[in-house]
Structure formats: structure tokens, C-alpha cells
Amino acid sequence: MAGRIGALAIAAILLALTFGTLALVGWRAGAGAGGFALGPADWAAVRFTLMQAALSALFSVALAVPVARALARRRFAGRGALIALLGAPFLLPVIVAVLGLLAVFGRAGVLNSALGWAGLPPVSIYGLHGVVLAHVFFNMPLAVRLVLHGWQAIPAERFRLAAALDFAPGDVARHLERPMLRAVLPGAAVVIFVICLMSFAVALTLGGGPGATTVELAIYQALRFDFDLSRAALLALVQFALCALAVGLAAVFALPAGFGAGLDRAAAPFAAGGWRRWVDGLAIALAAGFVALPLVMVGLRGVPGLADLPPVVWPAAGRSVVIALASCLLSVGAALVLALAVARGARWFGLVAMLPLAASSLVLGTGLFLAVHPFLRPESLALPVTVLVNATLALPFAYRILLPEAQGLEAGFGRLAAALDLRGWARLRWLVLPRLRRPLGFALGVTAALSMGDLGVIVLFAGDSAATLPLIVQQLMGAYRMTEAAAAALLLVGLSFALFALFDLGGRRGVAA
Amino acid sequence: MLQLERVVLAQGAFRLTADWAAEPGALIAVMGPSGAGKSTLLMAIAGFLAPAAGRILWNGSDLGPLPPGQRPVSILFQDQNLFPHLTLAQNLGLGISPRLRLGAADHRRVAAALDRVGLGGLHNRRPAQLSGGQLGRAALARALLRARPLLLLDEPFAALGPALKADMLALVGEIAVETGATVLMVTHDPQDARRFAGQVVLVADGVAATPVATADLFARPPQALRDYLG
Numbered sequence: 001m002a003g004r005i006g007a008l009a010i011a012a013i014l015l016a017l018t019f020g021t022l023a024l025v026g027w028r029a030g031a032g033a034g035g036f037a038l039g040p041a042d043w044a045a046v047r048f049t050l051m052q053a054a055l056s057a058l059f060s061v062a063l064a065v066p067v068a069r070a071l072a073r074r075r076f077a078g079r080g081a082l083i084a085l086l087g088a089p090f091l092l093p094v095i096v097a098v099l100g101l102l103a104v105f106g107r108a109g110v111l112n113s114a115l116g117w118a119g120l121p122p123v124s125i126y127g128l129h130g131v132v133l134a135h136v137f138f139n140m141p142l143a144v145r146l147v148l149h150g151w152q153a154i155p156a157e158r159f160r161l162a163a164a165l166d167f168a169p170g171d172v173a174r175h176l177e178r179p180m181l182r183a184v185l186p187g188a189a190v191v192i193f194v195i196c197l198m199s200f201a202v203a204l205t206l207g208g209g210p211g212a213t214t215v216e217l218a219i220y221q222a223l224r225f226d227f228d229l230s231r232a233a234l235l236a237l238v239q240f241a242l243c244a245l246a247v248g249l250a251a252v253f254a255l256p257a258g259f260g261a262g263l264d265r266a267a268a269p270f271a272a273g274g275w276r277r278w279v280d281g282l283a284i285a286l287a288a289g290f291v292a293l294p295l296v297m298v299g300l301r302g303v304p305g306l307a308d309l310p311p312v313v314w315p316a317a318g319r320s321v322v323i324a325l326a327s328c329l330l331s332v333g334a335a336l337v338l339a340l341a342v343a344r345g346a347r348w349f350g351l352v353a354m355l356p357l358a359a360s361s362l363v364l365g366t367g368l369f370l371a372v373h374p375f376l377r378p379e380s381l382a383l384p385v386t387v388l389v390n391a392t393l394a395l396p397f398a399y400r401i402l403l404p405e406a407q408g409l410e411a412g413f414g415r416l417a418a419a420l421d422l423r424g425w426a427r428l429r430w431l432v433l434p435r436l437r438r439p440l441g442f443a444l445g446v447t448a449a450l451s452m453g454d455l456g457v458i459v460l461f462a463g464d465s466a467a468t469l470p471l472i473v474q475q476l477m478g479a480y481r482m483t484e485a486a487a488a489a490l491l492l493v494g495l496s497f498a499l500f501a502l503f504d505l506g507g508r509r510g511v512a513a
Numbered sequence: 514m515l516q517l518e519r520v521v522l523a524q525g526a527f528r529l530t531a532d533w534a535a536e537p538g539a540l541i542a543v544m545g546p547s548g549a550g551k552s553t554l555l556m557a558i559a560g561f562l563a564p565a566a567g568r569i570l571w572n573g574s575d576l577g578p579l580p581p582g583q584r585p586v587s588i589l590f591q592d593q594n595l596f597p598h599l600t601l602a603q604n605l606g607l608g609i610s611p612r613l614r615l616g617a618a619d620h621r622r623v624a625a626a627l628d629r630v631g632l633g634g635l636h637n638r639r640p641a642q643l644s645g646g647q648l649g650r651a652a653l654a655r656a657l658l659r660a661r662p663l664l665l666l667d668e669p670f671a672a673l674g675p676a677l678k679a680d681m682l683a684l685v686g687e688i689a690v691e692t693g694a695t696v697l698m699v700t701h702d703p704q705d706a707r708r709f710a711g712q713v714v715l716v717a718d719g720v721a722a723t724p725v726a727t728a729d730l731f732a733r734p735p736q737a738l739r740d741y742l743g
Contacts, residue, residue, distance in 0.1 A: 412593055415561060421582020426612040434598045 003424075007341035010334045011352045017392055018359050021367020022240055028233035028370050036234065044210065045218040046238060052128060052203075052214065053196035056135035057189045063136065064143030064188070065181065067287040070280035071144070072151035082288055083148070086141035089291065091446065093453025093496055094138070094201040095470045096489040099477060100294025101125065101134055101206075103301055103486070110297065130206035131214075135199065139192040141291055146191075150184035151177070169276060187250075194246045198239075198360040201455040205474060215239045216362045223460055229370060236366040240358070247358040298486050298493070305487030313472055313488050317495060320452055320469040323387050324499055328448035331391035332440060335398035339406040340432065344414070353399040356392045361456030364389050369460055379463030386458045386468070390451040397450070398443040405439040441507015445500035452496040469495070515558070515663060515695055517721075520567035522550065522557050529553055531721035532567070533714075535695050537662075540686065541724050542706035543699045545716035546741050551699045554714075554721050555665045558697070559588045571663070582611070587656040587694075589669035594652035595640040601627065601651055602636035608658035626654040630684060646677045650684070657688050664689065666698040682709045703742060707731065717741065 030036060038046070071083065089097065104110050105125045112122040125133065154176055162172050203214040213221070215235055222232035338353045368385050369378055378385075409432065417423075417431050433440070455470040462471055469492045476485035517531040529550035535541060543551045556562045558569055560581035569576045571585050581588075595604045605623045606615050615623070627633050630650040640648060649670055656664055666685065670678045686709060689696045697714070700706060706713050712724035717737035730738065 413596065415581075415590065416593060416596070418561070418581040419559060419586075419588050420607050420611055421580070422607065422611045423582070430599065430603075430607070430611075430613060431596065435596075 003337060003340055003344075004346070006337045007346065007349050010337055011349060014334075014352050014355055014392065014395070017364060017367075017388070018355050021364055021371070022237075024367050024370050025233045025236045025240070025363065028230055029237050031230060036237075038234070038238070041210070041213075042215075042218065042231075042235060042238070045213050045215045045235070046242070048128070048207075048212060049197060049214040049216075049242065052131045052135070052207075053193045055128075055132045056139060056196040057193040059132060059136045060139040060143045060192050061147075061185055061189045063140050063287075064147050065185075066279070066283040067140075068144045068147035068151055069177070070283045071148055074277075074280050074284070076284075082284070083145070085288070085291060086144050088295075089138045089141050091449040091453070091496060091500055092138075092295075093455070093470055093473075093489075093492050094134075094199070095205065095455050095473045095477075096298060096453070096493050097137055097294060098134055098202060098205045099473065099482075099486060099489045100296075100298040101130075101137060102477075102482075103297035104294050105130075105133065108482075110293075126206055127209070127212045128207075131202055131212060134202045134206055135192075135196045137290065137294065138202075139195060140287070143188050143192060144287065146188040147181070147184055150180045154180055190246070190250045194243070194250055194357075197242055197246050200360070200362055201470075201474075204455070204459070205477065215242065216360060219362045219366055220459060223366060223369065229373075232366050233370065236363045239360055240363050243358045243360055243363075295493075298489050301483060302486035302488075302490030305483040306490065309487050309491070310476070310481075310484055312467070313469070313491065316467050316469045316472045317491060319383065319466065320492075321495060321499070323383060323390065323468060324448045324452040324496075327387045327390040327394065327451040328444045328499075328503070330387065331394045331447045331451075332398045332402075332443045334391070335395050335402050335443065336406070336432075336436070336440070338395075339399055339402040340410075342403060343406040343410040350399075350403070354396050357396050359393065361389060361393060361454070362460065364392065365457035365460040368457075377463075378461050379466060382458065382461035382463065382466040385461050386454075387451075389457040390454050391447075393454075393456075394447040394450050398447050401439050401443040401446065402436065405436050409435050438507045441503045441505070444507070445503035448499040448503060449496045452499055453492065514572055515697075516570040516573075517558075518568045518570060520557070520569060521565045522553055522562060523565040524553065524562070527553075528565075528719050529716070529721060530719060533721075533723040535697070535712075535724060537695055538689070538693050539712055539724065540689060540696045540710045541698065541712045541714055542710035542727070543697055543714045543716060543721075544701070544703070544706060544738075544741070549716045550719075550721065551716045552667050554716060555588065555667050555697060555699060558584075558663070559586050559665055560584050584663075585661050586663045586665060587659045587661040588665040589649075589652050589656065589667065591668050591671060594669060595648060597640045599639070600636065601632065601638050601640075601643075604640070604651060605636075605655045605658055608655040622658060626658050627651075629657060630654040645673055646681065649673065649681050653681070653684055653688060657692070660692050660694075662692075662694050664692075664694045664696045666696065668699050668701075671701075678705070679708070685709070703731070 071079065102109060102125060105123070106112070107122065107124070115122055158176055159172070162176060167175070198216065200216040200220070203217040204220065207213060207217055215238055219232050219235045219239065222228045222235060335353065338349045341349045365385070368389070372378055372381055413431060413435070417427055422431060453470055455474060458468050458471055462468070467475070469488065473485050473488045473492060476488060514534055514537050516534040520531045522529040527550065531554065543554065545551055553562065557564055560576065560579060563577070576584050602623050603613060605626055606613050606619065609615060609619050609622065624633070624636065627636055630653055632647060632650055632654065635643070643651065652669060670681045673681065682705060685696065685698070688694070698705070698710065706727055710727055713727050713730050714724050715722045715730070715735070715738055734742065
């Protein structure tokens with residue numbers, strides 16, 4: 001009963017946060033001088049947002065296919081580690097990745113140094129191609145894992161049969177691989193499209209200017225630089241419409257599960273030899289280099305600066321850790337209540353738990369900004385709002401991790417617990433927490449790392465005194481203090497992965513059979 | 514006294530009716546073909562399935578409003594009768610206090626119950642470290658501690674060999690006598706019914722029949738029982 005009331009309360013809060021802020025945003029947008037009419041700059045932002053998301057999805061998926069095929073049919077030392085590495089960008093703070101990409105592709109980066117040495121003109125990373133490059137960096141690995149999952153879902157017996165029938169590699173592709181890709185790729189592309197539609201930090205750092213402003217970035221500029229609340233609200237409405245459209249689109253395609261990949265089959269599959277071996281090797285090497293090189297560069301540039309980090313870094317790091325801890329506890333707690341309610345048959349709570357997927361950080365932020373600014377200075381609420389928004393946005397991930405485990409718990413032990421009158425706090429303490437220790441630890445780790453690296457709503461609210469570590473990194477970067485930025489970024493990565501590892505290992509330890 | 518007052522159980526197209534009472538302290542075997550509704554009957558008495566019509570009464574009061582854990586009932590399921598992440602002592606302790614707030618006297622009761630079922634000294638083991646027979650004994654020890662006047666067994670010993678099962682049934686009989694409990698036990702095996710139960714409820718063709726003395730039933734088996742025994 002208490003669980004049911006808790007689930008209802010959480011559902012009410014989530015509905016208020018998503019639809020309540022939306023209503024506020026809509027009301028404010030309608031109250032503006034221009035009504036609901038979009039200006040030419042706004043349309044440009046919409047076009048750019050859609051184009052960069054489409055290109056990012058296209059390139060991510062197209063590049064992922066050869067890499068996933070190579071990983072599916074080759075066995076080599078370090079293959080498991082490489083697949084694990086491909087999971088890392090999901091937890092990597094965006095600002096750190098941007099810094100790494102700048103170190104490779106930026107003005108003074110590795111690529112331009114090489115071009116200059118060869119007497120060629122330098123390339124610029126800023127603008128559309130920079131935004132797409134960063135999005136491909138984040139989402140190509142995700143696409144690889146999704147496609148690899150599809151490849152591994154083809155039963156080994158099919159490949160055995162193909163070998164017995166003397167299929168050439170082209171025949172295998174036609175009869176086995178292309179049907180699988182047709183089923184998997186649209187879903188993967190749509191997921192990435194949605195992610196890129198809502199990405200803010202990449203556009204903030206690599207985009208900008210009239211030709212490369214996303215809707216989210218335009219919201220930020222309207223709110224922070226022009227203090228044009230009506231325009232910010234109107235743009236937030238547009239962004240919500242785009243997201244809702246994309247999430248609706250995603251619902252049409254069967255969404256592949258994002259966490260399942262990386263299984264290993266013991267026996268090596270039947271793999272084509274000859275030149276294809278080299279192509280596969282090249283695909284794997286390029287993908288590994290593409291993911292690892294920016295991170296290595298951040299490390300190389302950051303280590304010398306670690307000794308004398310600017311003093312603002314430390315309190316910011318402290319704030320970030322506090323925000324991460326608070327929001328991961330809030331998020332996972334709420335996700336657990338909802339997952340348990342769904343496992344007991346109240347299925348509509350599941351829809352509520354997925355609702356934040358359609359909300360973006362800046363839309364929520366704009367709504368909350370509009371809600372508080374008549375009464376309080378937004379800066380004074382920067383940290384609580386960041387905690388709340390981070391917890392909300394991470395909730396669907398935590399929910400998806402916990403739901404199958406909660407369902408297993410209910411199926412396996414629900415009746416026994418009821419027969420023994422195990423209810424409320426006693427049920428939580430003696431049944432739920434010990435049985436779900438491992439997924440709870442994992443979910444806490446994921447949400448803590450996501451929150452630690454988040455550079456979204458904080459930029460709307462932060463004054464000079466409440467900066468988080470990602471914001472400090474961005475500010476150092478903006479001031480071209482690259483060594484200090486890299487050092488702070490290194491600290492940020494270290495703290496993010498430490499939080500993740502701490503929770504994840506804590507969940508695994510002491511788990512009874 | 515357990516009383517089923519014109520009870521109708523419904524699950525989709527499935528229907529089962531029952532209208533009878535069980536004598537206090539009776540040992541009753543519940544028999545019938547698979548899918549006839551033997552487990553469904555027990556689940557309804559335990560509170561996991563609300564009757565579509567009629568009432569289930571204990572000593573004259575309706576059990577309907579009570580959740581499973583607050584009924585005068587202990588139930589042993591086919592499997593998963595113990596929490597695998599808790600020790601035996603904790604699993605038994607849940608029978609005394611669901612919040613596991615146990616005093617020194619409670620711990621002594623747990624130890625005594627373990628001794629009683631032949632598991633003395635194993636209080637720190639987890640279920641994974643026990644054999645199937647030991648798991649059954651532990652679950653019975655918890656039922657002993659809960660001391661509810663109605664004990665429902667949904668084939669908890671079905672996976673055990675014949676000798677072990679006979680031991681367990683003997684133990685059930687002893688515990689029933691000690692606590693004065695009424696026992697309803699689902700079984701497929703006519704041997705179990707003959708050896709253990711004074712009465713049999715035959716569940717077939719949508720009806721859970723009134724309990725009949727076991728000897729009489731097997732002496733003059735009705736058509737449904739003859740079909741079942743083959």
C-alpha cells in the first residue's frame with residue numbers, strides 16, 4: 001500500500017515536471033510579442049538541428065556496420081576489452097570527449113599538425129562537421145553494440161549451414177546478414193537521431209553562430225544572453241515538439257535494447273579469409289583508434305596540469321560529486337518504486353517512467369526557470385534544480401535496468417513474501433534490497449556518472465558561485481586555457497568512473513547466491 | 514473450523530465450486546487430475562485469489578478482507594519456500610517477526626524448531642547449501658514457529674524420492690498433532706492419501722467435493738476417481 005502511494009506520488013511529480021513545465025512554457029510563449037510565430041533564425045535552428053541529427057545518425061550507423069561485422073566474426077586478444085571500451089562513451093562526460101576531439105581534430109590538434117607538416121591547409125572542427133563528428137564519436141560505439149547484438153542473435157547453426165552449403169561471403173550477406181541489418185538498423189538510427197536531437201553540450205562547444213545553432217543552443221542563448229523569456233519558451237516548445245515527434249517515430253520501430261550486447265560465443269564463427277581479414281582488421285583498428293585516441297590525448301595533455309589546477313576546480317568538483325550522489329539516489333529510488341509497482345501489475349507506471357525520454361534538459365530547465373524566476377533568483381536554486389533535472393532525465397535508464405529484476409523478484413518471491421506478511425519497510429529491507437543489490441548498484445553507478453558529467457540545465461541556472469566541474473572545464477576551454485581544461489577534464493573523468501565503479505562493485509560484492 | 518460457503522473460483526473460462534467445511538485438526542488430501550484446480554483451491558484459501566462468489570470462513574469470520582500474511586494460514590509452495598539470500602535462522606525468524614526483530618527467547622525458539630526437524634546447528638547455512646529434503650524440513654520448521662491453525666501444502670515434497678517424502682509426511686503429521694492444525698495437502702499419489710490423510714477432497718469436473726473418509730473413498734471410488742487412477 002505504501003509502495004502504491006509512493007509510486008503515485010512519483011508519477012505525479014514526473015507528470016508535473018514534464019507536462020507542467022511544458023504548460024508553463026506554452027503559456028509564456030503565447031504571451032510573447034510575436035505570438036507563436038517563428039523568426040528566420042529560429043527556422044534555421046530547426047533545420048540545423050534536424051540536419052545534424054540525421055547526418056549523425058546516418059554516419060554512426062553506416063560506420064558501425066563494418067566494425068560490428070568484424071567484431072562478430074573475428075576472435076582476437078583484447079576483443080572483450082574493446083567491446084567494453086565501446087560502452088565507455090555512454091558514461092563519458094560530453095565536455096571531456098569534446099576536449100579530446102579538439103586535441104585530435106582542433107586547430108592545434110594532431111590532425112592539423114600532420115596536415116601542416118605535409119603542406120596542406122588546416123581543417124576547422126567548428127560548425128556542422130564538428131557537431132556531427134562529436135555525435136558520431138558518442139553514438140557510433142552505441143550503434144556498433146546494437147548491430148553486434150543483432151549479429152550475435154543469428155544462430156550459429158545458420159552460419160554452419162551456410163558453410164555446409166558452400167556459401168560465398170556475398171551469399172552469407174544476402175541470406176543472413178542483410179535481413180538482420182534491415183531489422184536492426186532503422187531502430188538504431190532512430191535512437192541515435194533522438195539522442196542527437198537533444199544533445200546540448202556538443203552544440204554549445206563546437207556549434208554556434210548563425211549556421212550551426214541547434215534549438216537547444218538557441219534556448220540557452222535566448223535565456224542567458226538576451227533574457228528573452230518568451231522566445232526561450234517558444235523555442236522550448238519547438239524542441240519539445242521535435243522530441244515528441246522523434247520519440248513517436250522511435251516507438252514505430254522496435255527499439256533494440258541498449259544494454260544487452262557484448263555476449264561471447266565460445267567457438268569462433270565461420271569467417272571469410274583472404275583480403276576480408278585485412279578489411280576487418282582495419283575496421284577494428286580505426287574504430288578503436290577513433291574512440292581511444294581523443295581520450296588518450298586528454299590524458300596526455302591533462303597530466304602535466306594536474307599539479308597546479310586552478311583553485312576553482314576543487315569546490316566545483318565537490319559540488320559535482322554532491323549533485324551526482326543526490327541525483328543518483330533520487331533517480332534510482334524513484335525508478336525502484338516505479339519498477340516494483342509495474343512488477344506488481346500497475347503497468348501504466350512504466351509509461352510514466354519512460355516519459356523523461358521525450359523531455360530535454362533545456363526544455364525542463366526553461367520551464368523551471370519560468371516557474372521560479374518571479375519569486376527567487378534562479379542562481380540560488382542552481383544545485384537543487386540540477387539535481388532534480390539530472391535525476392529525472394536519468395530515471396528511464398535506471399528504470400530499464402531495474403524492471404526485469406523487479407519482475408523476476410515478484411515472480412519468484414512475491415507470494416512467499418505475502419504469505420509471511422512481509423510488507424513495507426521489512427519487505428524492502430529483507431527482500432528487495434538484498435535481492436536487487438547488483439542491479440541497484442549498476443543503476444546507481446550509471447546515473448551517478450551521467451549526472452557527474454552533465455552539462456545541461458546547469459548552464460541556465462549557474463551563477464559565478466555554483467559552477468559544476470563540467471561547467472568549469474567548459475569555461476577554461478572557452479578561455480583557451482587548454483592544459484588546465486584538460487587537467488580538470490581528467491579529474492572529471494576520474495571522478496565519474498570512480499563513482500560508477502564504486503557503486504557497481506558495491507552492488508556486486510556480498511551478493512548471496 | 515475452515516468453512517467454504519458456496520465458493521466459486523473463476524480464472525478466465527475455468528470455474529471451480531466448493532461448499533463444505535473441514536473438521537478442526539483434520540488431515541485432508543486434495544486429489545484430482547492436473548489442471549482440475551487443486552492448487553487454485555489452496556491459493557484461494559491462502560488469499561492469493563479472491564473468490565468470484567461465496568465466502569471462505571475461519572471460525573465463523575470471513576477471511577475475504579485479510580491479506581495472505583494475516584490469515585490464520587501457513588502455506589508451503591511447490592518450491593521457493595525460503596529466501597535464498599537469507600540464512601536458515603533468518604528464514605525461520607521471519608515466521609516469528611516479519612521485520613526480523615528477534616529477542617533472545619525468539620532465537621532459542623528458532624534453534625529449537627531447527628532441532629525439532631533435524632536441522633540442529635545449521636542455522637547459519639543458506640538455502641543453496643541444503644539438500645531438497647533439508648529445504649522441506651526448514652520450511653516446515655517455519656510453519657511450526659508460525660503455529661497457524663491451518664496448514665496448506667501445495668506439493669512441496671513432489672520432487673523428493675519416496676522414502677524422503679514418507680519421512681516428510683510423517684513430520685507433517687507430527688507437527689499437525691502438536692499444533693492441532695488442520696492440514697490440506699495437494700497430492701497426486703493415492704499412497705500419500707492412504708498413509709497420511711484421514712479424509713480426501715476430490716477435485717474434478719469443476720467441483721471440489723466434500724471431504725470423505727479416505728478408506729471409504731478408496732473402497733467405493735466414484736467415477737471421477739476411477740478415471741483419475743486409471
